[in-house]
Amino acid sequence: MSLSLSGLTYFVRTFGCQMNEHDSERVSGLLESVGAKKAGSIEAADIPVFMTCSVREKADTHLYALVQALKSAPTPRSGLRTVCIGGCIAQRDDEMLKKHVPIVNVVFGTQAIPNLPNLIVSSRETPTSLLVDTSEPNTAFTSELPSRRASATQAWLPIMSGCNNFCTYCIVPYVRGRERSRDLASITYEARALVADGVKEITLLGQNVNSYQGKDGEGFSDVLEAVAKTGIERIRFTSSHPKDLTQKIVDVMAAYPSIMPHLHLAAQSGSDAVLSSMNRRYTKARFLEVVEMVRESIPDISLTTDLIVGFPGESEKDFLETLDLVKRAQFSSAFTFIYSRRPGTKAASLDLGYTDEELHSRFNRLVELVSAQSFAFNQRFFSQETEVLVEGRSKKDNTLYTGHNPENIAVHFSADEGEDLNGKLVNVRIEQARTWYVTGKQI
Numbered sequence: 001m002s003l004s005l006s007g008l009t010y011f012v013r014t015f016g017c018q019m020n021e022h023d024s025e026r027v028s029g030l031l032e033s034v035g036a037k038k039a040g041s042i043e044a045a046d047i048p049v050f051m052t053c054s055v056r057e058k059a060d061t062h063l064y065a066l067v068q069a070l071k072s073a074p075t076p077r078s079g080l081r082t083v084c085i086g087g088c089i090a091q092r093d094d095e096m097l098k099k100h101v102p103i104v105n106v107v108f109g110t111q112a113i114p115n116l117p118n119l120i121v122s123s124r125e126t127p128t129s130l131l132v133d134t135s136e137p138n139t140a141f142t143s144e145l146p147s148r149r150a151s152a153t154q155a156w157l158p159i160m161s162g163c164n165n166f167c168t169y170c171i172v173p174y175v176r177g178r179e180r181s182r183d184l185a186s187i188t189y190e191a192r193a194l195v196a197d198g199v200k201e202i203t204l205l206g207q208n209v210n211s212y213q214g215k216d217g218e219g220f221s222d223v224l225e226a227v228a229k230t231g232i233e234r235i236r237f238t239s240s241h242p243k244d245l246t247q248k249i250v251d252v253m254a255a256y257p258s259i260m261p262h263l264h265l266a267a268q269s270g271s272d273a274v275l276s277s278m279n280r281r282y283t284k285a286r287f288l289e290v291v292e293m294v295r296e297s298i299p300d301i302s303l304t305t306d307l308i309v310g311f312p313g314e315s316e317k318d319f320l321e322t323l324d325l326v327k328r329a330q331f332s333s334a335f336t337f338i339y340s341r342r343p344g345t346k347a348a349s350l351d352l353g354y355t356d357e358e359l360h361s362r363f364n365r366l367v368e369l370v371s372a373q374s375f376a377f378n379q380r381f382f383s384q385e386t387e388v389l390v391e392g393r394s395k396k397d398n399t400l401y402t403g404h405n406p407e408n409i410a411v412h413f414s415a416d417e418g419e420d421l422n423g424k425l426v427n428v429r430i431e432q433a434r435t436w437y438v439t440g441k442q443i
Ligand code: SF4
Pocket: 163, 164, 165, 166, 167, 170, 171, 172, 173, 207, 208, 241
């Protein structure tokens, strides 16, 4: 069996987190390395690939409908469609997926990306059988596979994967396995190659980058420093668990201007009782100490967070503790979620203990507070100069460019016609500061 997909087309549809987006780039790179070409749409592709996410409950039904819809799409050019499902739902459900989406041909788990071309070739030889690889071979880190980056100037760089924390609402440790850190030499090698390729911003990726552990005892601060020394212009990282953020990491962040003054630190709740039930392993007071440690070293940092409303057993008093935490931590923005029960997690069997009305009232009050803080934070940019890495034209108004400033605020701006600013770092004077973005003019 020769491993070639030449003459065939693929299309990857991605759901969920940055880790999935990065895995999708690896899938694309891998399929192209064996001759496949990108199709114009998922319907037109000989090899439609769905990279799934199991974090939200509705994701499953949405995915099943999208995949099954391919059944009524015209047959692709080669005369045979090989439907592949990867990511967290694939890892969790393996051959059970066939029950919900009979059209599926290949199911590949989070560790099986390197084997995907093999699975596709075999499946095309025996199209009626379902091929499944959800084993955990734990061999090559997927980052050592070829990649087809979605952006020429921004790149994901995974430094570790998996998680050991077992937060009681989260499925990740079950579908991504335990923490595995990538060799520092391999990370630095890839960072240097990205710089040489014209990349301006690297985002270091991992379920909990702060607990990175290199084989010679290196920690996340060493990774940050090594990547900063490659000369890359901007470094970001995600996700950070508050319990593992150390002074050493913060010191390196403060020492290198290329490490952006933005930290996403997921708080989830401000109530000690809820945090304990979530198994987050910090208290509200400890979280605020971490915030203080960060602000002492980087006073102007933009601090963002994730918050869950309606975790099982959350009382009004617990919720008020969350509002208080938001005010005291002075988050510049937050992703706010309504708790979603995930089968297979510990929290799934707990009683909710509140009404829908209470839940929505809490959610609305939280969004209102977060929005007000965001609006207040963004005012600091009014009439100031800020540096933007240009990502393209604004979707709402294509006379404007769009990008993010160092604090990770979306900036939409006008510029003189002529030079193409895509992928460039430009200075913008801010003329208006809104709740979720700011607008201005190139200087
Ligand atoms: S730290 Fe908690 S929420 Fe984050 S991936 Fe691990 S278990 Fe899930």
